[in-house]
Amino acid sequence: MTCRFLLSDLEHGIFTARYAKEACLQQLSKAIGSLILLQYTKMKRKLAKPFRESGIAREEFFVTSKVWTSELGYEKTKIAFENTLSRLGLDYLDLYLIHWPVNAQLNAESWRAMEELYNDGRIRAIGVSNFSEEDLLALFETAMIIPAVNQVEFHPFYQREELHKFLDVNKIKLEAWYPLANGSEALFSNPVLNKIAKAHGRDVSQIILRWHMQKNVIAIPRSSNNSHIKNNISIWDFELTVAEMNEIEKLDTGKELYERF
Numbered sequence: 001m002t003c004r005f006l007l008s009d010l011e012h013g014i015f016t017a018r019y020a021k022e023a024c025l026q027q028l029s030k031a032i033g034s035l036i037l038l039q040y041t042k043m044k045r046k047l048a049k050p051f052r053e054s055g056i057a058r059e060e061f062f063v064t065s066k067v068w069t070s071e072l073g074y075e076k077t078k079i080a081f082e083n084t085l086s087r088l089g090l091d092y093l094d095l096y097l098i099h100w101p102v103n104a105q106l107n108a109e110s111w112r113a114m115e116e117l118y119n120d121g122r123i124r125a126i127g128v129s130n131f132s133e134e135d136l137l138a139l140f141e142t143a144m145i146i147p148a149v150n151q152v153e154f155h156p157f158y159q160r161e162e163l164h165k166f167l168d169v170n171k172i173k174l175e176a177w178y179p180l181a182n183g184s185e186a187l188f189s190n191p192v193l194n195k196i197a198k199a200h201g202r203d204v205s206q207i208i209l210r211w212h213m214q215k216n217v218i219a220i221p222r223s224s225n226n227s228h229i230k231n232n233i234s235i236w237d238f239e240l241t242v243a244e245m246n247e248i249e250k251l252d253t254g255k256e257l258y259e260r261f
């Protein structure tokens with residue numbers, strides 16, 4: 001769900017707008033079939049208060065956060081994790097990721113810390129983000145636990161077939177950031193996607209997110225717009241045909257959109 005990214009973004013201070021929190025909590029509410037819509041009057045970086053006040057039980061939240069590159073290393077990762085939990089006012093995370101690989105040694109040290117936290121029941125699943133096949137192979141040298149997910153850029157214009165196959169073979173779930181290509185006009189106006197959307201009486205975003213689902217990829221779209229959020233989570237009652245899936249596969253450009261820091 002979007003809130004995974006929103007949580008992570010708030011942690012890193014990318015989003016501070018109150019709309020991010022509202023969108024996240026609205027999604028949480030919808031995910032458990034409730035109609036709670038929360039409004040906030042003050043902008044706050046921390047999510048602890050809105051979480052607490054939402055009335056939504058902790059087990060209904062799926063909270064992901066990430067270890068940033070400057071926090072890699074055994075001790076630093078443990079400290080970063082405790083800081084994250086205390087800022088959020090939570091006592092466990094559902095998923096904790098290494099945000100970007102730095103080098104094999106630091107990745108491995110952080111991973112060891114995360115494995116311990118996992119074994120202690122402080123995190124329900126651990127994973128990585130932006131790891132290549134080489135980064136993962138290096139991690140496998142010392143890892144006791146295989147990452148649950150690898151969160152990477154993935155959308156119809158960047159389909160990463162080789163990496164996807166490698167992850168499948170190793171039972172690592174591909175989790176897509178930029179599933180809607182960052183809201184790219186080129187994607188939303190694409191004739192193939194619009195044709196398929198028309199055939200199903202759906203929006204282009206729904207076709208794209210359904211495509212992710214049928215490819216066995218977890219999409220985590222971001223939106224602060226209520227009607228977009230509603231559409232984005234209404235993709236369970238239709239199916240793309242094999243021919244449509246193949247048509248979308250042909251849209252791959254092999255090029256990432258994201259410009260690295």
Ligand SMILES: NC(=O)c1ccc[n+]([C@@H]2O[C@H](COP(=O)([O-])OP(=O)(O)OC[C@H]3O[C@@H](n4cnc5c(N)ncnc54)[C@H](OP(=O)(O)O)[C@@H]3O)[C@@H](O)[C@H]2O)c1
Pocket residue numbers: 005006008009014099129130151152177178179180181182183184203205206220221222223224225227228229231232258
């Ligand atoms: N793991 C990583 O290393 C990494 C790296 C870079 C970025 N990211 C994450 O990726 C996210 C940024 O990607 P993103 O969120 O831009 O990707 P996205 O989910 O592909 O695109 C979001 C954009 O799509 C629009 N949108 C969403 N639903 C829509 C709909 N139904 N119809 C029309 N437009 C719609 C949103 O606008 P509205 O708000 O108006 O709906 C927003 O502008 C951030 O959360 C960031 O943290 C992660």
